[in-house]
Amino acid sequence: MKKDKFVHSLRIQLFPDSLIEERTEVLIDFCKKYGFNDVMLMINAEEFNFGHITIEEATPWVEKLKGVREALLDAGICVSVNNWIEMGHLARGRKLKPGQNFTTMVDYNGLRDELVACPIDTEWQDYFCEYASFLVRELEPDYFWIEDDFRYHNHAPLTFGGCFCEKHIALFNSILGTSYTREEFVQRAFAPGKPTRERKVWLDTERRSIVDLAERITKAIKAASPKTEVALMSSSPENHCIEARDWNGLLGALAQGGDKLNRIHLPSYLETMGKTYIHNFNRVSMAIRHFSGDDTKVWPEVENGTPNMMRKSPRYLRFHMEGSLPLVLDGMTYSINGFCGNGAVEELGYGKEVKRLDPYLNAVRDRNIRFSSLSGVTVPVFEDVCYKLDIKNGFGDLTTSLFQAGAYIASLGLSFKYSSERRYRNETIALLSDSVHCFTDKEIIDIFENNSVILDGSVASILCERGLSYLIGAESVHEIPLETPTYAYEMLAENRKILGINGYRSTIRGEMGRYFDASYGENSGVKVLTKVYSASGEITANGFAEGNNFLVLPYMVDNKHDNQFCELRRLLIKDFVLKHSGKVAISEYTGIYPYLYAEEDQTHIMVTNALLDDFNSIVLDTKGLNVNKMSEIGHDGITKEVPFTLEDGKLTVNAKLPMMSCVTLIIE
Ligand SMILES: [Zn+2]
Numbered sequence: 321m322k323k324d325k326f327v328h329s330l331r332i333q334l335f336p337d338s339l340i341e342e343r344t345e346v347l348i349d350f351c352k353k354y355g356f357n358d359v360m361l362m363i364n365a366e367e368f369n370f371g372h373i374t375i376e377e378a379t380p381w382v383e384k385l386k387g388v389r390e391a392l393l394d395a396g397i398c399v400s401v402n403n404w405i406e407m408g409h410l411a412r413g414r415k416l417k418p419g420q421n422f423t424t425m426v427d428y429n430g431l432r433d434e435l436v437a438c439p440i441d442t443e444w445q446d447y448f449c450e451y452a453s454f455l456v457r458e459l460e461p462d463y464f465w466i467e468d469d470f471r472y473h474n475h476a477p478l479t480f481g482g483c484f485c486e487k488h489i490a491l492f493n494s495i496l497g498t499s500y501t502r503e504e505f506v507q508r509a510f511a512p513g514k515p516t517r518e519r520k521v522w523l524d525t526e527r528r529s530i531v532d533l534a535e536r537i538t539k540a541i542k543a544a545s546p547k548t549e550v551a552l553m554s555s556s557p558e559n560h561c562i563e564a565r566d567w568n569g570l571l572g573a574l575a576q577g578g579d580k581l582n583r584i585h586l587p588s589y590l591e592t593m594g595k596t597y598i599h600n601f602n603r604v605s606m607a608i609r610h611f612s613g614d615d616t617k618v619w620p621e622v623e624n625g626t627p628n629m630m631r632k633s634p635r636y637l638r639f640h641m642e643g644s645l646p647l648v649l650d651g652m653t654y655s656i657n658g659f660c661g662n663g664a665v666e667e668l669g670y671g672k673e674v675k676r677l678d679p680y681l682n683a684v685r686d687r688n689i690r691f692s693s694l695s696g697v698t699v700p701v702f703e704d705v706c707y708k709l710d711i712k713n714g715f716g717d718l719t720t721s722l723f724q725a726g727a728y729i730a731s732l733g734l735s736f737k738y739s740s741e742r743r744y745r746n747e748t749i750a751l752l753s754d755s756v757h758c759f760t761d762k763e764i765i766d767i768f769e770n771n772s773v774i775l776d777g778s779v780a781s782i783l784c785e786r787g788l789s790y791l792i793g794a795e796s797v798h799e800i801p802l803e804t805p806t807y808a809y810e811m812l813a814e815n816r817k818i819l820g821i822n823g824y825r826s827t828i829r830g831e832m833g834r835y836f837d838a839s840y841g842e843n844s845g846v847k848v849l850t851k852v853y854s855a856s857g858e859i860t861a862n863g864f865a866e867g868n869n870f871l872v873l874p875y876m877v878d879n880k881h882d883n884q885f886c887e888l889r890r891l892l893i894k895d896f897v898l899k900h901s902g903k904v905a906i907s908e909y910t911g912i913y914p915y916l917y918a919e920e921d922q923t924h925i926m927v928t929n930a931l932l933d934d935f936n937s938i939v940l941d942t943k944g945l946n947v948n949k950m951s952e953i954g955h956d957g958i959t960k961e962v963p964f965t966l967e968d969g970k971l972t973v974n975a976k977l978p979m980m981s982c983v984t985l986i987i988e
Pocket of ligand 1: 484
């Protein structure tokens with residue numbers, strides 16, 4: 321459905337008790353006052369969750385919601401519907417009802433859940449399609465939302481990793497032509513080492529079944545209410561990779577030729593500090609946005625969740641909203657009142673923040689920015705990475721670190737983009753941690769021959785194992801043990817000042833992750849930029865090393881290791897990127913994140929400030945930008961030209977960058 325304005329969708333649960341009429345009046349006043357133009361009516365949610373609710377149980381509730389719907393429509397507010405569960409999030413003591421002979425999920429240890437349905441159980445599918453059809457026939461919503469329980473994982477107390485019920489085991493056996501028990505199948509699927517045939521069948525089945533289920537539900541909904549579109553709520557990319565999620569297939573199955581709409585998770589249940597939040601935002605939300613494609617509308621979710629100590633501050637909520645602008649938004653969903661049936665609570669103070677930002681959100685939306693035009697350091701990511709990962713210690717090894725790479729690069733203040741291409745030309749590629757497993761030797765050689773490459777120590781080590789060490793001129797690479805006096809700190813090898821200090825040092829103690837020492841041939845042309853020293857000042861290993869078109873980081877970027885985030889490392893990587901990158905924007909300070917959208921006919925930069933500092937100007941090092949005129953889209957929605965200077969790539973824009981905000985600039 322084409323909405324002509326930014327959608328502010330309030331997620332709210334109204335329980336059909338004696339308070340519902342009063343709650344409805346308050347809700348409509350709240351929406352009109354603060355500009356919420358869509359209400360997502362929740363039913364069967366959280367505190368009022370009946371498990372796999374029956375049509376009989378839902379009928380009196382739906383009858384009341386029909387009245388709420390009419391009142392909302394009369395007030396010019398759109399209505400969508402969310403049933404809170406499909407298969408079910410967590411049982412929390414709820415069980416199947418008499419007559420519900422559904423097969424429930426079983427984890428790989430054999431633990432069976434008492435509520436969460438197996439996605440391939442046709443008896444549950446029949447129930448859910450009939451129930452969802454009833455809901456949309458009665459309420460005729462613009463959108464029916466598929467909740468974020470629509471996944472194989474995160475159904476505690478079940479262990480992560482899919483369903484191994486009798487139906488799944490039978491399906492695996494029929495594909496494999498075997499007669500494994502659960503234990504026999506699991507032992508083979510998750511055997512240490514390279515992916516087995518059984519693991520591939522397990523992944524294929526997860527990948528296919530979620531798309532098939534989406535198609536079945538959507539067709540039932542469309543048959544019951546042709547005007548209703550089906551929208552998706554999604555979770556973190558690491559977890560979706562464990563089920564090898566087919567993003568294009570899933571969003572296409574839900575759209576059935578209509579809208580593709582993804583409520584992307586913003587990883588801020590808590591009021592965490594800005595830099596931590598944006599790190600997670602780049603890891604989670606930007607990755608899911610990449611997988612969703614340009615033809616998918618995005619309405620992320622801001623929350624005032626119950627895990628917070630007291631409530632989230634309205635000012636933080638504003639940052640939460642502004643900070644999500646780089647996803648290129650069409651709307652926003654709001655879980656700001658809790659779900660236990662209080663209705664809209666004006667006193668919490670969130671409404672005025674939504675109203676305040678509305679002109680800005682609309683003005684940015686009207687620019688029709690194309691998400692895929694993001695430019696900067698390229699971070700390869702693949703939805704099917706799980707097919708490539710080895711198991712060393714256990715099932716947990718299948719959690720990919722791919723998205724940590726994007727979060728790390730962004731945290732250094734570099735503009736970046738995720739990409740799922742296999743071949744690149746004249747780009748700067750961040751080949752960190754898992755991504756090396758996704759490319760064949762031939763593809764890696766092609767990447768090195770035609771691009772500049774930032775690789776980490778683990779990738780350097782794997783290049784050696786694969787006989788490709790010549791690409792980086794290395795003779796050997798091996799991991800060194802940290803937390804010993806032998807390897808204490810890293811120091812610049814050349815006479816150069818960093819932050820005004822000669823011989824700048826950084827620790828390799830504490831939270832550093834894994835660290836690798838490489839030796840380079842004398843004629844390799846590789847320049848060692850930093851050396852590792854012992855506590856008594858002896859050189860004990862090589863650190864950063866730079867070749868013609870590559871930079872080796874000596875550590876492994878597979879998680880958020882705090883000591884990897886420091887000025888020495890940031891500035892060495894920044895120098896390399898500025899030297900080699902075609903088009904990039906780099907912030908002067910950490911905690912400020914430029915997102916560069918370079919299209920053929922228009923260029924935008926969004927700059928997020930996650931710090932508690934206000935700035936009177938925006939300073940970026942840039943490459944490949946021609947700037948004749950700069951404008952800023954104001955928070956009042958009005959675009960105004962702003963003075964700027966561009967000297968040797970240093971762009972200084974005379975525009976304020978307030979604490980915890982996101983500014984949008986237009987370059988002409
Ligand atoms: Zn199953």
